[in-house]
Amino acid sequence: MLDQDSLHAFEARCTQESPPRCRLACPFDLDCRAFLTLLEQGKIDEARKLLVRHVPLPGIMVRLCDHPCEQACLRRDLGGAIALHDLELFCMRSSQSQERSLPLPPKRLRMAILGAGLAGLTAAWDLAHKGYPVTVFHNGEPSEALLTRYPQFQHDVKDRNFLQADLAALEKRKVIFQQEASNPELLDRLSRQFDAVLLDVDSASVRAPDRRLVNAQTLLWRENIVCAGWLQRTATGHTYASPSAQAGEGRYAAQTMERLAAGLSLTAERKKTQGTLHVDVAHVAHVPRVEAERDVDGTALYAAAEASAEAARCLQCQCLQCVRQCAYMQKFKGYPRLYARQVHNNAAIVKGLHTANELVNGCALCGQCAELCPENFSMAELCLAAREDMVQRGVMPPSAHEFALEDMDSASGPECALTLPDPTLPETTSFLFFPGCQLAASRGTQVETLWIWLRKALGTSATPGVALLLSCCGMPAHWAGRRELFKQHMKKLHTIWEDLGRPCLLTACASCLAAFREGLPEVRAKSVWEIMDGLDISSLLGQATNRADMPPVFSVHDPCTARNNTAWHTAVRSLARKAGAVLEEPTLSTDATACCGYGGLVWCAQPQSAKDMLAHRAAQLPHPALASCIMCRDRLAAGGKECWHLLDILLPGMTKSGTGREPGPGLSARRANRAQLRTRLLAGTGHTKPCSLRVPPELLARLEERHILLQDLEAAVTGAEACGQWFANAENGHRLGSWKPRHVTFWVEYAPENQGYVLYDAWCHRMIVPGSGGQEAEAVIKAQQCCTDGSRGGQGGGRS
Amino acid sequence: MSMAPNYGPDAGAWMCGRCQKPLEQIRTTAFYLNSAFDVVLPRCPQCGLTLVPKSLAEGKMLEVEALLEDK
Ligand code: SF4
Ligand code: SF4
Ligand code: SF4
Ligand SMILES: [Zn+2]
Numbered sequence: 039m040l041d042q043d044s045l046h047a048f049e050a051r052c053t054q055e056s057p058p059r060c061r062l063a064c065p066f067d068l069d070c071r072a073f074l075t076l077l078e079q080g081k082i083d084e085a086r087k088l089l090v091r092h093v094p095l096p097g098i099m100v101r102l103c104d105h106p107c108e109q110a111c112l113r114r115d116l117g118g119a120i121a122l123h124d125l126e127l128f129c130m131r132s133s134q135s136q137e138r139s140l141p142l143p144p145k146r147l148r149m150a151i152l153g154a155g156l157a158g159l160t161a162a163w164d165l166a167h168k169g170y171p172v173t174v175f176h177n178g179e180p181s182e183a184l185l186t187r188y189p190q191f192q193h194d195v196k197d198r199n200f201l202q203a204d205l206a207a208l209e210k211r212k213v214i215f216q217q218e219a220s221n222p223e224l225l226d227r228l229s230r231q232f233d234a235v236l237l238d239v240d241s242a243s244v245r246a247p248d249r250r251l252v253n254a255q256t257l258l259w260r261e262n263i264v265c266a267g268w269l270q271r272t273a274t275g276h277t278y279a280s281p282s283a284q285a286g287e288g289r290y291a292a293q294t295m296e297r298l299a300a301g302l303s304l305t306a307e308r309k310k311t312q313g314t315l316h317v318d319v320a321h322v323a324h325v326p327r328v329e330a331e332r333d334v335d336g337t338a339l340y341a342a343a344e345a346s347a348e349a350a351r352c353l354q355c356q357c358l359q360c361v362r363q364c365a366y367m368q369k370f371k372g373y374p375r376l377y378a379r380q381v382h383n384n385a386a387i388v389k390g391l392h393t394a395n396e397l398v399n400g401c402a403l404c405g406q407c408a409e410l411c412p413e414n415f416s417m418a419e420l421c422l423a424a425r426e427d428m429v430q431r432g433v434m435p436p437s438a439h440e441f442a443l444e445d446m447d448s449a450s451g452p453e454c455a456l457t458l459p460d461p462t463l464p465e466t467t468s469f470l471f472f473p474g475c476q477l478a479a480s481r482g483t484q485v486e487t488l489w490i491w492l493r494k495a496l497g498t499s500a501t502p503g504v505a506l507l508l509s510c511c512g513m514p515a516h517w518a519g520r521r522e523l524f525k526q527h528m529k530k531l532h533t534i535w536e537d538l539g540r541p542c543l544l545t546a547c548a549s550c551l552a553a554f555r556e557g558l559p560e561v562r563a564k565s566v567w568e569i570m571d572g573l574d575i576s577s578l579l580g581q582a583t584n585r586a587d588m589p590p591v592f593s594v595h596d597p598c599t600a601r602n603n604t605a606w607h608t609a610v611r612s613l614a615r616k617a618g619a620v621l622e623e624p625t626l627s628t629d630a631t632a633c634c635g636y637g638g639l640v641w642c643a644q645p646q647s648a649k650d651m652l653a654h655r656a657a658q659l660p661h662p663a664l665a666s667c668i669m670c671r672d673r674l675a676a677g678g679k680e681c682w683h684l685l686d687i688l689l690p691g692m693t694k695s696g697t698g699r700e701p702g703p704g705l706s707a708r709r710a711n712r713a714q715l716r717t718r719l720l721a722g723t724g725h726t727k728p729c730s731l732r733v734p735p736e737l738l739a740r741l742e743e744r745h746i747l748l749q750d751l752e753a754a755v756t757g758a759e760a761c762g763q764w765f766a767n768a769e770n771g772h773r774l775g776s777w778k779p780r781h782v783t784f785w786v787e788y789a790p791e792n793q794g795y796v797l798y799d800a801w802c803h804r805m806i807v808p809g810s811g812g813q814e815a816e817a818v819i820k821a822q823q824c825c826t827d828g829s830r831g832g833q834g835g836g837r838s
Numbered sequence: 839m840s841m842a843p844n845y846g847p848d849a850g851a852w853m854c855g856r857c858q859k860p861l862e863q864i865r866t867t868a869f870y871l872n873s874a875f876d877v878v879l880p881r882c883p884q885c886g887l888t889l890v891p892k893s894l895a896e897g898k899m900l901e902v903e904a905l906l907e908d909k
Binding site for chain 2: 390391392393395435436437438762763764765766767768769770772773774776783785799801802803804805806807808809810
């Protein structure tokens with residue numbers, strides 16, 4: 039799946055590495071962004087170095103160039119194109135030539151150039167630079183053709199020096215200038231004597247062929263003769279010489295000559311196919327060009343400060359439209375094209391460190407990037423494929439997702455899962471209400487109430503009968519890249535659905551809905567909000583349609599898993615308004631919404647990254663938030679952002695004031711709440727056994743950060759006590775026991791208290807240490823000797 | 839991979855609760871993901887009950903686990 043083809047397909051989509059328009063228009067591929075940055079910083083000498091590296095005959099060219107870059111510049115309509123031409127001239131005039139001639143080993147293949155026009159001299163420059171022996175055949179003085187074609191060159195003495203300097207540089211590079219009178223045999227003679235010949239059609243004494251006889255792609259005319267330097271023709275038939283076009287052709291022709299002389303293909307890999315760089319200029323302010331005194335032919339004579347200011351107007355055109363909105367991508371300081379390479383390289387590593395694991399597991403799989411990218415590049419698709427690949431090859435770090443998968447297991451297991459038919463209509467099931475394991479964990483009583491209300495509201499409709507299913511939807515398995523596990527889970531849910539007579543699924547969680555659409559496309563599923571919006575909800579709202587403590591305005595926050603789910607977006611807004619809420623859309627809303635950090639199991643694999651995403655999103659919401667996903671709600675509130683869940687305003691009687699600021703239950707409590715809801719629904723009682731281990735709340739909060747749950751701690755104390763494996767601290771009577779229920783060994787420091795125990799500290803590790811974890815040393819060593827597969831599983835909270 | 843070999847208990851006068859023996863620093867082997875490491879840990883000389891101090895679990899051990907997982 040992560041092969042070269044897929045890499046190229048991914049890479050090709052992101053245009054961030056494509057050249058900006060100025061560079062694309064420049065026949066010499068000048069890195070204008072870098073050049074302008076140097077000028078802005080006042081590094082004129084360095085700017086010159088860059089300039090002469092790209093531009094042939096730099097003195098002549100900066101003087102003459104008709105700057106197609108400026109035509110293309112994105113600043114053009116935002117205050118005027120960057121004055122690249124004037125700035126280049128400024129740069130050449132305000133710096134000293136630093137030409138260190140790096141003598142290249144002379145090459146064997148000999149090049150002839152007939153005609154010392156701009157195309158011919160450019161080709162001579164390029165070829166000589168590469169070490170080819172070059173001879174230029176011309177009439178009169180070597181500079182004659184140039185001065186005739188471009189008389190404007192003559193009036194600036196200073197720039198005449200440029201001309202002399204460039205010609206001198208050519209001679210320094212051993213270019214031989216040879217006067218040659220017009221002669222009909224000349225061309226064929228050169229063709230025989232040299233390995234390749236350029237005919238400068240604008241200046242040679244020999245007649246140029248009809249342009250149509252010259253191959254437009256390679257500039258090859260016949261044998262080893264190429265032609266360059268044609269005049270441009272306007273639509274009205276008027277001809278003129280474009281210096282950039284002539285010199286550009288000269289450079290291109292020189293490349294053909296090299297290939298010709300070496301017997302290489304003239305066409306292979308010459309055209310780079312790259313998408314156009316997308317640049318968002320929607321919010322760019324208009325800034326006018328920096329004006330300066332002008333010389334006779336209109337070139338601005340910049341002072342250093344003016345040049346710097348003009349260069350600073352450059353937009354430094356880039357795309358990064360996705361990166362600018364994603365906290366995760368910003369963290370890795372790159373962009374998708376680069377990430378695609380890193381992810382693929384990571385997959386190719388057989389031995390050695392997988393340095394991009396963090397990249398792969400840090401994405402929230404939220405899909406915002408694909409939404410914002412003009413080319414729909416999806417990091418989610420890339421990272422999910424990489425995760426599935428890692429799981430398949432057995433190289434997924436065990437600690438990354440195991441905690442979430444165990445939570446999924448618990449929420450779908452006998453302790454928490456439950457299927458109940460509609461008690462008043464046990465035989466008919468039109469709908470199956472699937473609140474989702476997180477809503478059950480956080481808003482259990484509301485789930486109960488909503489179920490009762492749905493049964494009643496639909497009871498008299500044409501489609502009565504609402505059954506209930508408590509379980510995890512299986513999304514964690516999908517996000518973790520565990521395809522097989524996800525499939526199995528979906529199969530289980532499918533069976534339940536079949537048994538109930540294929541009802542329509544109603545979910546209150548966008549992730550559940552997305553999971554069903556992904557894993558069970560044949561099942562009809564929609565959001566409970568849609569159904570509710572079609573019913574009369576006044577009985578649900580009761581009297582309190584306008585709660586006293588409801589914020590005057592909400593910022594609506596859509597869950598990322600409801601992206602492109604217009605029905606969800608519409609129903610949520612409609613219901614909220616019916617409940618009296620005033621809504622405002624944040625800049626990035628509905629399909630462009632951002633993830634709260636719960637998506638893609640980042641909260642589990644990289645808790646700190648998830649917090650960064652959360653803070654990033656919270657900052658985009660000016661008012662207290664209204665969420666329609668309980669994880670968004672609980673996470674935003676835990677991060678200090680006031681956030682209400684839709685149910686909090688739809689069931690006004692069931693929440694106390696201050697609801698929007700309450701952080702929501704911790705991880706242990708969520709698990710316990712699910713089990714409690716199940717028990718309550720089954721038996722109508724709300725009691726569970728009080729815990730025999732007392733854990734001070736601050737300590738529990740700290741331990742939950744490391745994904746150590748109350749249930750683990752209770753099990754560890756019970757386990758250590760049952761097998762008598764604990765240490766005693768003679769100083770204070772504390773006990774230290776360990777317990778390894780699955781893959782993680784938990785250590786608990788505790789002491790007896792009244793009828794139970796009190797906890798002082800706890801920690802955990804995944805390494806297997808003989809003589810700990812409730813197993814005898816000898817047994818562990820024996821078991822490990824034959825098989826050290828280090829069973830996968832885990833605590834991930836410590837790594838981020 | 840090097841793991842500094844000798845780790846004593848973090849603090850406190852720990853002894854085996856089962857055998858009531860003081861602990862000794864004894865060499866043992868820890869395992870993870872197809873790798874094995876020699877390490878000296880506090881252990882009951884009689885029953886072999888072995889202590890992994892918090893500083894080790896949350897320090898070097900976590901580091902090595904992470905490294906092995908990315909290998
Ligand atoms: S939006 Fe992102 S992925 Fe798309 S072209 Fe721009 S930088 Fe590349
Ligand atoms: S704004 Fe700068 S980078 Fe963009 S096209 Fe113009 S010169 Fe090039
Ligand atoms: S977190 Fe979301 S926006 Fe960022 S890369 Fe992943 S899928 Fe794209
Ligand atoms: Zn002992």
